[in-house]
Amino acid sequence: MKNKNKRFLRVSIQLKILGLVISLLLLIVGILTATFIYFDYQEGIDRAEEVASQTAKTLSYMPVVQETLMTGDRMADTALVVENLQKDTKVTGIVISSRDTAIIEQAPERVTDRLARAPEENEALVFGNSYVVSIGEGADRLLAGVAPIYVDYGDYLKVEGTVTVIFEMSVIFESLLRGMKLIFMAAFIALVFGILGSWLLASDIRRDTLGLEPKEIASLYRDRTALFQSIRDGLIGVDQDEQITAINKAAKKMLDIHEWVKGKSLREVLASDSVYGAFHQLAERGTTEFEHNGKTLVVHSEPIFNDSKKVGTVFNILDKTDIREMAVTLTEVKQYSEDLRAQTHEFKNKLYVLLGLLQLGKTEEAVTFITEESAGQQSQANVILSNILDEKVQAILLGKSAKASEQKVKFQVSADSTLEPLPESIDLLPLLIILGNLIDNAFDAVKQQTDREVSFFSTDIGNDVLFEVTDNGAGIPPDRLPHVFIKGYSDKGEDRGYGLFNVEQELEKLGGGIEVESEPGEGTTFTVYIPKKQRETEKRKGEAG
Template sequence: MKKHKIKLRLQTTITLFVSGVIIFCLLVTNYLTKQYIEETTLARIEEKARNISRTVALSPIVIDGLSGKRDEEAIQTYTEKIRKATDVLFIVVLDMNGMRKSHPNPNKIGKRFVGGDEDPVYSGEEYKSTAKGTLGMSFRYFTPVMNEKGQQVGAVAVGIRLDDVKNQVNQGNRIIFISMFLGIMIGLIGAVLLAKKVKNIMFGMEPDEIARLLEQRSAMLEYAREGVIAVDKDGNITLVNQEANRLFKTMGIEEYIDRKIVDLIPTIHLQAVMDKGQKVIDQEYSLNGLMIVANIVPIFVNQEIVGAVATFRDKTDIKLMAEQLTGVRAYAEALRSQTHEFMNKLHVILGMVHLELYDQLVEFVKSVTNTFHSEVGFVTNRFKDPVIAGFLLGKVSYAREKGARLVFSENCFMPKPKDQDIIQEIITILGNLMDNSLDAVIGSKEKKVEVEIIPVCNKKLSITVSDTGPGMSTDIKERVFEKGFSTKGQDRGLGLHLVKQSVEKLHGQIIISSELGRGTKFTVTLPYEEKE
């Protein structure tokens, strides 16, 4: 079973990340500070014990008392005063035999020192130690006592209770933990506020949503048929899509990003739009002889204009596409041809009535009726979609008007489609192929265009349009679907390009067979599902 990764929201991710960093930093800081406080506290206690021990060892009272020049009881009185003033556990003065001459408990005076760590001091060494004595575990500092001749006459031991040392360290740690807790709380609050701020800046969107939106925006801009140019508030170009890039290349401009729009296209007044904050809709501009239709709108962020966007389209393309893609031109041509042909026949009938040629009139009407029923009956019986049938009948009249014959193969048959949207694309394909063929046979001896539309296997429809025109060379066949390419003059070359687009849109294929002097045949195969 495939495991799905849990995606955290941006706000949650930022909160966890910032909180994690803060907690990690505070833990590291706490550890280092704790180590420092412990070392500092121990160093301070050691210094305190050392200073007291040295002070007592240098006292004349202690030196004389140990040398026998003064009553030993003076040592007890002196050391007790210092002990109480400095708040240490004990100050013990020892003679050279390890006997106590002072002690917080007078009953211990005259007895041997307890702890087993006093031997090095009798070698004249000053040092620190930790041991258990009659007053419990303590931190001790030993200092030898020397007389004026430099001879050792005893030693001083100053003790500080280890519990006091631990209490001082714990008190420092307690302050650190409180500070760390407050720091974490402040950090969490700051992380949440920061995450909310970032979320608001990003319009409440998640990173994957922003990435997807950016991809869609890029695709929309690059594949849009309209050119798009965006500028910042200073009028510098910041974005150009593929179609706009084509426009710049047409104008001979290669570098345009970060350049001022007024320097490149003076006629497009984007700066004026930003100054006034008003839109410009469907405004025509001339750029190096190219007529475009542009829409310019200012960009607002927090009620402030930060730039502008111009979208534009070639006016010629708009006009041609409006005529070709909507099908209006095809339908209008069909109706015009039928109307023209019908009016001609009415004129004939009217003339024969005036001449009182009634017998000939009857034959003429029968002939027209037979022809009409023959054509209409064939088309309506073989082409089940009424739009296609009406369109083809119009093309028959249009061909006859041009002095050509539009012939349908006896095998023609086209059922109603399952998807009605395909009809418009088929009209585009048929209309442009037949128009192209009718134009091709105008100068030919035999002006004939043959059409065959039949369903083939695997749910496909085959459309074949052949003519008796002059044919095409290999070079023309390779370029015949290019937009704007035509052998009939300027402002042409769009019909077969539209055919190719419609075929590609329907995922079909098109094949050209042509020989010079023997005509041309277009064969189109399209996916086509019949309506049940």
Template sequence: MVKVSLHKKILGLTMSLSLLLILLLTSYYTHMNGKQIELERGRLALEISKSVSVMPSIIEAFELENPSERIQPIVEKIRVKTGAEFIVVGNREGIRYSHPKKNEIGKKMTGGDSLRAIEQGEYYVSEAKGSLGRSMRGKSPIFNEDGEIIGVVSVGFLVDDIEKQIFKILSKEMLISIVAIIASILGSYLLSRSIRKDTMGLEPYEIANLYKEKNAVLHSVQEGILSINNKGMITSMNQRAKVLLGISGSVRHSKVDGLFPASQLYEVLKTGHPQFDKEMTWKEKTIIVSCTPILDGKNVGGVVASFREKTEIEQMINTLSEMKTYSEELRAQTHEFTNKLYVLSGLLQLGEYEEAIKMIQGETSELEFQNQIVFKQIKDTKVQVILLGKLGKASEKKIVFEIDSESYIDKLPEHINLSQLTLILGNIIDNAFEAVHSSGSPSVKFFATDLGEDIIFEVSDNGYGISDDDLPALFNRGFTSKEGENPRGYGLFNANKAVKELGGIIEVQNGKENTLFTVYLPKKPLGGDER
């Protein structure tokens, strides 16, 4: 099927409608004008005939032996002055006493439309064909002094002359109609161009496809998206945005104020400059918002905002961080065992078999002890994975990482996931490793138990400790006591945040010989019973 462009549709439709209306109006006015001209001509013919019929000279001439000698000159003067085609005066028998053609005088009147005037004395307008052609006629009877009908006056205008006058008027109307048609064509062309410009040259089916694609894209993305016009009214919002903002139902054409933090939107609307990754708090949620202006030429026609809850972004970052941590810790463990294999290989090559046996027995006994605790007393695989990684890292860094033999944990509840556990234990243990790094005999101890209503983790180190001034800000975002080009200050902040999300707490005991971090995680999920 051939698709006709919008430009051609509008042009064709407006031209057709304009042409139809102009033709109908022209026909109507031509018809009405023709009827009006015929009516006026008939009325004029009747008035002239009445005037002639009451003239004393005309009435007196009927008493003469040859009435036409007096009547013909009188009525001819009147005919010329009034523009009538003919003025005929006849007697009761219809014999003419006057006529524009002198050779017709004395002959009988034709047309057969004089009887009503002669016999009944009526005044009327008729249309009939006479000696000069078809004409509109005014008929008036002539009465003598006794009131008797002695003759008739017939005044006529040719229908051909009336039609010529109508055609003359029609010509003017046609000229006006042609101008109107040209104007309508020009207007239709300009209108179609304007609409095409407003639609950016797109056809209706293309606009419909774009609308469908826009809806599909809008509701498929995992970010919340909303757009407003230059008056701050919401023009679109996807389902994800409604979920993040706690909105139900349609909010189209509603004011954005009260539904979304609008200050950033209005700022972009005012300046026309985009803003990216701004952190905002809305209804106890921290969201990351990016705003982009919708430009209409040089003017800002609206703003599009995309946003996500900060915790979602942090979870992605944490997941990537976990993968990186696991990778680094596995590399550390591999590197440590590779070094030990090289040492063992050297001892065997030098024939130091007893030293080699002692080294193997030492490693074996140490691994057996640690593995017995990790695999037999720590029964949750998530904690096992974290501890095995940290054992390898401690070995590489020459740190004694001791898992308390009294430690015991059964499988953790489902609401405590690996991501949160890695943030908590991973950051606290790493922080302990860094604290003892410069110590003469670095040592970090780990203890875990699930007795009672809480799961308890303890991490202690013999490092440099924490100053009393730093202790209140220990879990603040960005706080760090480390020096260097890239100080971080996010580890303990993220650990504390993950503990709070699980409804737990972290306690810090800053002693003279060691620093102890204790984590309490409730077995029941926050806000409900364990499932």
């Protein structure tokens, strides 16, 4: 059995298709032929019943028939009418009977004998009904239409006899066989054309598959799919009409596509005009860069040619966001390192001052200096260490305190601040990006002020963690407020404007938000909200990303 299956699998695709199509054609032609024969047979039966019934009723209403039944006159006229009607309707026989006996029998003897043995006109005589009845079974079956003959006696009508019109089933079968010849001829022609068409189809498929067998095609497809999906860069293949023919997981992730898009137009899938424009303009070989949902993507196009005719394009998509995020991370780590360096430098300067005072014998001045510095540092440290219980935020604030001291900025952590250890979902790096950028921006904002003051407040009462950074700088003009979170927007020079953008991006990942209040000449307050429990929608968004 296994050997037979192997031999079958080795049969060429052309023969398989030919055999399958021929089998289907035979099945379809057979079903259609049987269906036509069945309906033709039913139509023949229905037609015979209708003719028998109507003919019987027509004869029962004729005056000549009623007169013959009543008086026995005009027998020859009635027989002539019956004979002509029999020829016109091609019925097997017509019998006109009184209540007691048959008056006219225009039917073969074999029919009248069977009819005599099965008197079916009783219902017509008793109830005056017209009906069609079947006598016998199989090919010998008779269809008889029976109608009562009413005689008018002036004051009333009375049934005095019946008209019976008979069809033999053999006559119906003969008509059916004549029709079947046409049906079989049409079926044979359809089968011949179907076989020819299937042969041409199989040959065409053979050419389209370059002579490859299904097993070889399947192997190539598996290898291609595995290779296509394993590439970390995004890949999209389109035909000459920009219908998507292939797309890998990386491209879907980069372009935030979550549905089946194969076969759809590029314009339909890329709803954003700017994104579609970036792809559409790369009709020939080329490279472009664009922004999409906070990601920087680089697209390179490579046209596909078949006999010097362009049949499609392959787009290669590179996500520069990872590289940029790495750069941002390194920048923030560097900033953190600078804060620690500033703290070290500040303490080193104070140690040099203290050493100088001691060498000059200024013991009292040295003690006073130590006391004042210790009081200031201890006061700030006490607030941070006693009220802020999260070690990550403590480290950030202590570093920023040292940097503030070096830049001569009065950085004050509010004594009303409270903060328990943060959930594990809030890591150090997002906090460093959020708080580090906001505090550094506040330091920059007060550089031109005589009294440089920056304050920090935090609380975790309720479902959210709240951070607030306030400065007494020049403030932000009202027309600039809507743009401060736009990537690259800054008045501080080139390669700036990424801090607040990165803050907003990190808050979106955490499911939080940020608000800004500013009065020109009075200062600015940034308020950050981070949920203690990450919302389900944000979790799903993070998983999808």
